[in-house]
Amino acid sequence: MQQLFLISGLSGSGKSVALKALEDSGYYCVDNLPVALLPVLMESLHQTGNSRIAVSIDVRSGDSVKQLPQYIEQLKQQGIDAHLLFLDAQTDTLVKRFSETRRRHPLRDTLPPADPAEGLTLPECVTLEREILAEIGTIGHRIDTSELSANVLRAWIKDFKGVDRARITLLFQSFGFKNGIPLDADLVFDVRCLPNPHYDPLLRPLTGLDAAVIEFLEHNQNVQDLCGDIRSFLEKWLPSYIADNRSYLTVALGCTGGQHRSVYLVEKIARHFKLQQQVLVRHRELDNTG
Structure with missing residues (x-):
């Protein structure tokens, strides 16, 4: 073919x-x-x-x-x-x-x-x-x-x-609002209301991929509640997007700088959906500096 x-x-x-x-x-x-x-x-x-x-x-x-x-x-x-x-x-x-x-x-x-x-x-x-x-x-x-x-x-x-285009692909992307909302996003979630590790001098130079930041966010109930709400929303509406013959669904999560909160949540939510769907992960701000 x-x-x-x-x-x-x-x-x-x-x-x-x-x-x-x-x-x-x-x-x-x-x-x-x-x-x-x-x-x-x-x-x-x-x-x-x-x-x-x-x-x-x-x-x-x-x-x-x-x-x-x-x-x-x-x-x-x-x-x-x-x-x-x-x-x-x-x-x-x-x-x-x-x-x-x-x-x-x-x-x-x-x-x-x-x-x-x-x-x-x-x-x-x-x-x-x-x-x-x-x-x-x-x-x-x-x-x-x-x-x-x-x-x-x-x-x-x-x-x-590299993806199987016969199946829908969930693309989770973190970004920083200070650099603008991604034009390719189908769904955008604003997570700036959560505690910001940036204000901790020890966590500021790290990212949502680092253990210390993960521990900081894991122990905050608001973070876990918002994570669960986003996951539940996607689980409820994903079948409708699939029925609409979508090949891709881009879900963007944004915090102020795109370094800590959005990165952590993208990784956590993506891990959950990888058990069921084809998933890609992008960290816009980290990818450009890595």
Whole structure:
């Protein structure tokens, strides 16, 4: 069976990094393929024996990119294991990346400006691109790359391609509110109401993975109560998400800095669900500093 990974998302969100990571893993990769040529490519590679393919398709394909969901469904009906990875990032992050690299946004000259002497601004380009790709973003697994280094994104891509896509994957992610809520989160739980180890000088340099922090939080009843409430909520509603044919459900837990409380709770809740479901764990702030 042919396996197809489609990479899409906002310009500047890391699609080239993702495609390169798949190429390094042995995938036949094609960048910026026009949507209409996708069936032709798959048939051609089937005849040559290529079974693992990764293709980047984005707004550079023009209006035809909106037809991508229909093409994905057609390929699945032909027995191709097709999955979409959608990369996103905060608008200010994308603007900063384009400004730093001095690259030109692909939509820079798409629409006539109000002032003929000017083109679309970078924020306007990002907003327009987000509108064009809105539907595509709802059918794939989303990754918010706003706070991710290239190395972390490559590691997350490796995790993504290694899961059994016939089953739902629960993805638990810790994060710090000071760096923004992850765009890829389906459910967000705010755990900032819990006691903060940051205010203990001995615990401050540690993380929720360290024994001393774990002991501190284990012995607090409010921490355990909130943990139990989140777990119960997920146990109650997970069957409904499965019935909705979800492939991924991203559950994000946030504290102030993403170092202690959210990390501890993600690990604890993930361990519980690993006994029943396919689980991935991400610690956004720790992954970027590790």
